[in-house]
Amino acid sequence: MPRATCPVCDAELRLSASEAVFGRRVTCPECGSVLEVVEEDPLELEEVAFGFDEDFDEDEDEF
Numbered sequence: 001m002p003r004a005t006c007p008v009c010d011a012e013l014r015l016s017a018s019e020a021v022f023g024r025r026v027t028c029p030e031c032g033s034v035l036e037v038v039e040e041d042p043l044e045l046e047e048v049a050f051g052f053d054e055d056f057d058e059d060e061d062e063f
């Protein structure tokens with residue numbers, strides 16, 4: 001089974017083969033962060049930033 005490290009809390013995650021696919025999002029069971037597969041070999045995860053919501057954009061326009 002593919003393994004990856006959570007970039008947020010350093011926990012070791014075990015992904016299924018269908019999860020270890022580029023662009024796939026998984027949730028870290030340790031810290032709850034949403035992670036995206038950014039590299040398949042070696043398997044690497046990156047935290048998904050939530051600053052790009054549509055609601056957020058509207059707020060920034062007013063700012």
Ligand SMILES: [Zn+2]
Pocket residue numbers: 006007008009010011028029030031032033
């Ligand atoms: Zn984590």
